[in-house]
Amino acid sequence: MSGNPAVDGVAASGIAYRVVEHGPVRSLAEAAAVRGVEVADVVKTIVVRLADDDFRFVLVPGGRVISWPKLRALLGVARMSMPDAATAKAATGFERGTITPFGATTAWPVIADERIQGREISLGGGQHGVALAVAADAAIGALGATVADISDPEPPASNG
Structure with a gap:
């Protein structure tokens, strides 16, 4: 997996990790099943934009969504947005x-x-069909992450 910036990045962080390779998945439940984990342990990395060049x-753990009011309060901003796919790729690679x-x-x-702690x-592993399995607390430390209550339960899917 060398040459994958995500794998190289987690390796450089010094924390223990496993690379999990799997085929395409179409849902959170499917991703959890092929990775052999609970839905809550599939953590989505969501990019949010505060300003033109500030992300x-x-x-967010599986089964939950960003609570925009909680996140705005934490960051002390009145508004933020989710960039389109091209902007997200430009901002992250x-x-x-x-x-x-x-x-x-x-x-x-x-x-x-805060719900990912202790698990x-x-x-995401930088490529489709690749995931990184890490101890959340080690990842939080390596990334210097701010830990807070910033999510709400995912609303139930409507059958409309």
Whole structure:
């Protein structure tokens, strides 16, 4: 997996990690199943934009979504947005679905939802079908992440 910036980045951080390779997945539940973890341990790395060239990585456990009011209050901003796929790739070096703070082209600040603490989590691995399994507490430390309550339960899917 050398040459994958995400794997190189987590290796350079000095924390223990495992690379989990799997085929395409179509859902969070499918990702958890092929990675052999609980849904809550599949952690989504979401890029949010505060200003034109000011982004944050937000780590949210599976089954939860960003609470925009909580995140705005934490960051002391009135507004923020999610960049489109091209902007997210330009800001991180990774395509959507593969984004991770490890090995990103810019080391944007990281905010981790408090619910990931004390668990082994699975993060995007820089390429489709690749995940990084790490101890959340080690990742939080290596990334200098701010830990806070910044998520809400995912609303139930409607059958409309």
